[in-house]
Amino acid sequence: MKEVAEELGVSFLVKNSPKLLDELKKFLINHFGFGDFVFRTRDGEEVGRASNLKTLEEQLAIVPDESILFHSERNHFSNWLKARTEFWLAKHFRPKKAEDYQSVMELRNDLIHNIHHYQEMMQRGIITEFNRENFDPKNSFARIGSGSLGGKARGLGFMNSLISNFDISNMFPGVDIYVPSAVVLATDVFDEYLEENDLFDFAINETNDDEIISRFLLAEKFPSDVILKLIEFLSLIKEPLAIRSSSLLEDSQFQPFAGVYQTYMIPNNDPDLDARLDELLQTIRLVYASTFLQKAKDYLKVTSYRLEEEKMGVIIQKLVGAKHENRFYPDISGVAKSHNFYPIPPQKADDGIALVALGLGKTVVEGGNTVRFCPKYPKHLIQFYSTSDTIQNAQQEFYALNYEGKLYTGQNEIPNCLVEKYPLSIAEKDQTLNLLGSTYSPENEAVYDGISREGSRVVTFAPILKHKAFPLPEVLDLFMSFGTWGMGTQVEIEFAVNLSVPKGERKEFAMLQMRPMVMTREAGHIEFSESDKDEIICQSNKVLGDGVYDNIFDIVVVDREKYDRGKSKEIAIEISNINQKLIAEKKNYILIGVGRWGSLDPWLGIPVTWDQISGASVIVESGFKDFSVTPSQGSHFFHNITSFGIGYFTVDCNTDNCFIDWEWLTKSKAIEEYSFTRHLRFKKPLLTKISGQKNKGVIYKPNFLK
Numbered sequence: 001m002k003e004v005a006e007e008l009g010v011s012f013l014v015k016n017s018p019k020l021l022d023e024l025k026k027f028l029i030n031h032f033g034f035g036d037f038v039f040r041t042r043d044g045e046e047v048g049r050a051s052n053l054k055t056l057e058e059q060l061a062i063v064p065d066e067s068i069l070f071h072s073e074r075n076h077f078s079n080w081l082k083a084r085t086e087f088w089l090a091k092h093f094r095p096k097k098a099e100d101y102q103s104v105m106e107l108r109n110d111l112i113h114n115i116h117h118y119q120e121m122m123q124r125g126i127i128t129e130f131n132r133e134n135f136d137p138k139n140s141f142a143r144i145g146s147g148s149l150g151g152k153a154r155g156l157g158f159m160n161s162l163i164s165n166f167d168i169s170n171m172f173p174g175v176d177i178y179v180p181s182a183v184v185l186a187t188d189v190f191d192e193y194l195e196e197n198d199l200f201d202f203a204i205n206e207t208n209d210d211e212i213i214s215r216f217l218l219a220e221k222f223p224s225d226v227i228l229k230l231i232e233f234l235s236l237i238k239e240p241l242a243i244r245s246s247s248l249l250e251d252s253q254f255q256p257f258a259g260v261y262q263t264y265m266i267p268n269n270d271p272d273l274d275a276r277l278d279e280l281l282q283t284i285r286l287v288y289a290s291t292f293l294q295k296a297k298d299y300l301k302v303t304s305y306r307l308e309e310e311k312m313g314v315i316i317q318k319l320v321g322a323k324h325e326n327r328f329y330p331d332i333s334g335v336a337k338s339h340n341f342y343p344i345p346p347q348k349a350d351d352g353i354a355l356v357a358l359g360l361g362k363t364v365v366e367g368g369n370t371v372r373f374c375p376k377y378p379k380h381l382i383q384f385y386s387t388s389d390t391i392q393n394a395q396q397e398f399y400a401l402n403y404e405g406k407l408y409t410g411q412n413e414i415p416n417c418l419v420e421k422y423p424l425s426i427a428e429k430d431q432t433l434n435l436l437g438s439t440y441s442p443e444n445e446a447v448y449d450g451i452s453r454e455g456s457r458v459v460t461f462a463p464i465l466k467h468k469a470f471p472l473p474e475v476l477d478l479f480m481s482f483g484t485w486g487m488g489t490q491v492e493i494e495f496a497v498n499l500s501v502p503k504g505e506r507k508e509f510a511m512l513q514m515r516p517m518v519m520t521r522e523a524g525h526i527e528f529s530e531s532d533k534d535e536i537i538c539q540s541n542k543v544l545g546d547g548v549y550d551n552i553f554d555i556v557v558v559d560r561e562k563y564d565r566g567k568s569k570e571i572a573i574e575i576s577n578i579n580q581k582l583i584a585e586k587k588n589y590i591l592i593g594v595g596r597w598g599s600l601d602p603w604l605g606i607p608v609t610w611d612q613i614s615g616a617s618v619i620v621e622s623g624f625k626d627f628s629v630t631p632s633q634g635s636h637f638f639h640n641i642t643s644f645g646i647g648y649f650t651v652d653c654n655t656d657n658c659f660i661d662w663e664w665l666t667k668s669k670a671i672e673e674y675s676f677t678r679h680l681r682f683k684k685p686l687l688t689k690i691s692g693q694k695n696k697g698v699i700y701k702p703n704f705l706k
Contacts (some may be wrong), residue, residue, distance in 0.1 A: 003129055014045060030588065031424035037062045037080045042070050052088070054133055057115045058081065065104040072098045072107060089118045130183050132232040139320075144229050145186030150246030150313030153184040159493075162482050163511070171478070172471050176506040182317035183233055184246060185595040189226055190288060190312045196221040209483040222281060230316075234268070234276050239318055240328050240401055241268045245290060246313035261312070262290035265319060265360075265419055267328065267403045279407050280316070287314050298583070298611035319401065320510040321360075322500035323682055324430035329400035330510075331432045332472070332497035333361035338480040339490040340374065341544050341692075351376045352480045356472070358427055358436050358459050359398030359597035361494060361512075362419055366600035369395045371461045375477040378465040390447045391440060394458035397421050407569050424457045435463045435499060469500065475509055483514055490517040526691045528698060535701055537686070538592070538620055538660045543697035544648035549688040552617055553702075554582060554589035555680040557665050560622070562676050563594050568602040574677040576612035588617040590686060590699060592660065597621050618647040618699065622660055647690045649697050664701070 005012035013023050030036035037056055039048035041064065048063040050056035060068070071077060081090035092114060103106040110195040119136065128134065130142035141160050149157065156605060160179045163169055169177045194200045197219035205255035206212050243259035270276050290296065291312045300310070321330035334356035343349045355370040357363040364370050371394075373381055383393040388546040398421070427433040428451065439448045439455040448455075449462035463469040476495075483491035500505055526548060537555075542573040556578050558571055575591070582589055591597075591613055595605025605621075612620070651660050667679070672679040691697070 015497065037076075039067045039571075041066050052133060053115055053119055054408040055120070056249070057112055060108060060112050060115070068104060068108055069098055070112070071143065077111065079081065086118075089114065089296050110364050120334075130229050130233065132236065132495065133639050135181075135183075135236060135680065137232070137236050139178060140181050141179060141184075142182075143184045143186055144226055145189040146315065147186035147188030147191070148248055148311065149184050149186055150248055150311075151515070152244060152246035153182075153313055153315055153511060156182065156315070156511075159511045161513050162486055166482070166521075168478070168482070172475060172509075174506055175471065175509055177475065177509045178511070179511050180320055180512070181237065183229075185226065185284065185314040185316070187248060187311035187313050189223055190314075192290075193221070193285075193288060194220070196223070203289075206292070207294065209293045210290050213289050214284065215287045217282060217286065224641040227277070227281075230280060231273065231277060233316070234273060234280065235317060237384065238268060238276075240321070240403070241266050241280070242315075242317050242319045243280070243287060244317065245287050246315050247291065248311045248313075255429055261296065262287050264407065265401050266407050267401065267405065267418070269403065283407065284314050284316075285326070288312055295609060295611040295681070298614050310669070317512075320496040320498055320508065320512070321401075322498055323403055324400075324432070324500070326402060326404045327400040327426070327430070328403045329359045329398070329432075330496040331358065331436065331499040332356055333359065333364055333495070334370075334497075335361075335364050335492060335494050336375070336476045336480055337490070337492045337517060338484045343374075344380075347374045347377055352477070352703065354473075354476050356461060357395050357398065358424075358432065359400055359422075360419060361496065362399045363395065363397075363600065365494075367596060367598050368600040369393060369604070371395070372483040373461070373465055373473070375473040375480070378473040381460070381465065384447070386461055387440070387445055387447055390438075390458060390460065391456075394438075395424075395460070396459060397423055398416075398427055398459075404621075424459065428457060430500075432500060433439050433457060433459070436461050438462050470497070470507065472497065472509075479511070479514075487514070487516050491515065492517050526689055527696070528689060528694075528696060529693075531698070531700070533656065533659075534661075535703075536659075536661065536698055537664065537701055538649055538697075538699040540620075540649040540651050540658050540697050541695050542650040542658075543690050543695065544692055545646060545690045545697075546692050547647065547690055549647060549690075550685050551586055552590055552686045553682050553684075554587055555665070555668075555686065556582075556589050556591050556616070557678050557680065558593035558676055559666065559678060560594050560662050561666070564676070565595075565624075568606050569706075571606050571676045572612060574610045574674040575608055577674075578672065578677065578679050579613055579615050583615045588615060590618040590620065590688070592620040592622070592665070594622045594624055616646065618649070618690075620649040620651060620660065620699070623652040647688060647697065649690075649699070661701075 002012050007574050011027055011300055013020065013027065017023060037050040038046055040046055041057055047067050048059040050059045075094060078090040078094040081093070093111070098107060101110065113530055119570050128140070128142050134140070135245040136140055141157065156179055163177060163179065171177070194203070199215065199219060202215060203212055223374050242263060242265050244263045247261060264286060266279050268276055268279070270279070270417070319328065321328050331602055334354055336352060336354040338350070338352045340347060340349050340351060340353040343351065349376050353372060354375055355364050355372050357368065357370045371381070372383060384390045399419050402418045402420050407418055424433060424437070428437070433451055436459050437451040437457050438460040439451055440458055440463060441448060441453065441455040447458065447460070449460070449466060464472050479493055480491065482491060493511065496510045496512055498510070526546070556575060559576075563571070593606050597605055597608060597613070597619060598610070599605035599607055651658055668680050670678040671681045682702040686702055687700040689698050
């Protein structure tokens with residue numbers, strides 16, 4: 001019967017064959033689509049082979065027209081896809097016939113387009129095990145290792161699923177909304193690295209940060225299977241990378257660790273793959289080392305966690321932006337919060353707030369000058385109401401990655417920071433100021449939207465916020481709504497926008513992070529007793545937090561009369577010294593100072609880091625004598641204040657409702673005094689009442705007993 005079967009063109013098996021099972025297996029593989037897709041011509045000659053969707057797409061671009069027609073006429077593509085349970089794609093191809101197309105090229109392009117689109121769609125929203133064959137350098141999000149992904153990576157995965165499930169990427173014409181491609185080293189890689197190099201006991205007990213960094217950089221052993229996958233990753237992505245921490249505790253719902261651990265950026269452009277791999281491994285080691293630096297240890301002291309509970313994941317992500325000569329940066333970086341702690345009518349707290357800047361996000365997260373706007377009222381820019389306010393509050397410099405820099409060039413060197421500061425004249429030269437800039441004309445004492453006339457440049461985002469050159473407010477409003485709905489709480493997102501794209505391509509809005517905001521709970525119904533002004537140290541109608549503090553006996557205050565803006569870094573060190581002593585004594589305190597706490601710009605305030613003031617229970621921020629400074633809601637510093645439930649006063653005026661009794665503070669006896677900072681201690685508690693709901697906070701003098 002074999003000859004009859006061959007004449008009929010059907011397969012034939014002999015049931016008594018000693019190799020029946022093997023022959024049946026080959027029959028299923030060859031005719032039911034379980035094996036490779038073998039491209040053939042009509043005479044049976046093999047002209048190509050594909051083992052998965054990626055290689056099928058590649059082969060479709062090069063096989064002869066005759067082969068594509070042969071397989072299309074027989075529904076071979078849909079049959080092969082069904083065997084792999086790709087039913088959506090198979091169903092899409094099944095009704096189409098070869099004669100439905102005007103040419104074989106049109107048929108070929110349709111097959112390639114649909115397979116490519118399907119792969120992109122399936123990659124979005126899921127975190128797969130990293131595989132070079134399936135990893136898309138534009139949209140994939142994959143993992144290496146089997147442990148936890150950490151807090152940041154969980155947030156990225158959640159955003160990815162939102163974008164995919166609700167087709168957000170196509171909601172705004174001309175704008176591509178996405179999460180940049182990334183791989184995440186899971187926490188088991190961190191454990192293995194520490195164990196192989198015998199680092200855990202040393203890192204937990206060592207107090208010298210330089211020693212920790214040095215030991216981690218010199219630790220040669222790194223899991224070999226991870227190195228192989230990183231080599232495959234680097235062979236696919238040759239653009240700049242951000243290497244970011246993603247610890248177990250980071251961005252958790254009740255205790256976010258914002259800005260505690262390190263992020264590094266590298267150009268990833270060396271022609272030698274080994275050199276790029278070495279640079280990447282060094283940055284991973286540096287992120288691992290940041291788990292044990294003093295800043296992180298001090299932070300953990302004021303939480304309920306132990307350092308040994310913490311484990312570090314690492315996100316290796318494509319950096320968003322474009323290359324301009326030897327600089328790489330996005331046009332816009334920013335932070336948006338779904339809850340605004342300082343709403344100004346017509347804004348409401350739930351309308352949210354966004355802070356944006358030109359260049360890399362260092363300006364925003366470290367409290368530099370930014371543009372603050374409510375996405376629902378983008379033209380309502382209180383900081384730019386007058387020309388003097390605009391000049392004073394507008395961004396004058398930006399950050400970019402040095403594309404030609406080297407992070408680490410020798411065994412005994414401290415790693416270089418490749419993120420550098422540039423003046424706005426460079427942004428104008430790069431043409432990235434076009435949609436963000438305005439012009440100050442000294443002759444007219446006026447600020448004009450755009451940069452078409454002569455004058456000094458300032459960053460106001462007027463072309464976008466006033467003239468809708470890019471739908472930034474609308475995109476942010478959408479994400480804040482989706483985020484609060486999806487996470488079940490108020491959220492904070494970090495993002496970057498690349499407007500410097502080739503002509504004809506979509507502009508890019510990239511989501512970099514989403515984390516929950518820790519909202520303080522109302523501490524019952526707080527009543528404020530009628531008190532004389534001379535019974536109060538501080539009173540404000542701009543406060544954060546809710547509660548009554550009746551167990552604080554210490555004040556750390558920066559003397560306003562002695563304060564020198566040029567010495568603000570020295571003042572930060574003085575405060576840090578007092579903070580360490582008070583933490584050792586387990587005493588909380590009230591911190592009072594001038595300017596913006598935690599500011600990136602030392603001329604705007606005191607550039608303390610979180611670990612330097614981690615013992616403060618109440619923080620007071622006063623304006624300078626000559627001008628007031630708005631609080632920086634976008635900074636990591638500000639996020640930690642709200643997360644820890646710390647009472648926060650802003651005092652930017654001197655009225656009966658808003659003041660600090662500086663004279664009383666100056667006359668009070670100090671138990672320790674530095675050049676600019678004084679430590680006061682009292683026998684009776686400094687009763688403090690704060691109600692964010694009533695927009696009122698009062699710190700009473702120690703003899704107040706009501």
